Amino acid sequence: MIKLSKISKTYDNGVEALSQVSFEIKSAEVTYILGESGSGKSTLLKIIAGLEDAIDGSVFVDEEEITGPSHHLVPGYDHLAYVPQDFKLQQFWTVKDNIGKKISHYPYEDKEARIKMLLQLCKLEDYADRYPRELSGGQQQRIAMAAAVADEPDVVLLDEPFSNLDLPMKAEVRKEIIGMLRTLGITVLLVSHDPAEALAVADQIIILNQGKLEQQGNPVNVYRNPKSLYAAKFLGPINEMTFEKKKVFIRPEHLIIDPKGKFKATVEECIFMGMHYHTYLLVEQNPNPILCYTKVELKKSTTVQFSIK
């Protein structure tokens, strides 16, 4: 279990990156940390990894208190692996040597067995003797992850691990890597900007807003019951609407074009998105167009009726 109690961090330049952040995460769960740029996500990961000092509060991983670089000659902990955004494999080392780097002290046979098992989990058994430059971006990312977990950490802290991958590859690599980490029973904390990924993968979601904890919960709960518009936005599009002088927040899938619908709108734009159209509606009293999903293309300027599910 990871337990944070009232963690605060102000950098030397006076920037308050985190303020009184508290939460708990169960072992072997995958937790996504979401939040705007500058909301403190990376700072949070580094404090949990013991790579940054908090100015206040405590971090416990199971029974052990995690402290920052000012308490250690060599910052960080062997059982907490932090993988930064700009991870680097050693380009002049083979895949096998990259994975084996952190376990060179293991007995030879144990080390070989561990590398073999990790290569199998990454589905890269045949690449042991290749060099990173001979691999695709996604394959390199899988090797970087295998290298990060080679010495059997309890916790892996990943800072935007999939952001450099293009879309078709991203889903596959993410599945492989998260699958591998789940198989190994590792607790995962992951910073991401991708709502679809967080919904599909996370057991828990933590949303940070200007260094404060905005919301924590499982994806379904946070998606359906966001605490604020800020929290709602991180898990998918949301419309802020005014009806009968009341402000409401409605997901696009809850707006249904329906001739018997109670509300009237004018189609502003209809964009083909593959599975459906993103249709923007102009609704009285609402200065901004409202997004809904339609199966068919609706002509610009048409008047439609809609209902709310």
Ligand SMILES: Nc1ncnc2c1ncn2[C@@H]1O[C@H](COP(=O)(O)OP(=O)(O)OP(=O)(O)O)[C@@H](O)[C@H]1O
């Ligand atoms: N080493 C540092 N020294 C001073 N200020 C810093 C340092 N690192 C981060 N900050 C500031 O602390 C705040 C939080 O930064 P952090 O990198 O944790 O945010 P983030 O949510 O990870 O952002 P992004 O999504 O852009 O990576 C920002 O205002 C940032 O400018």
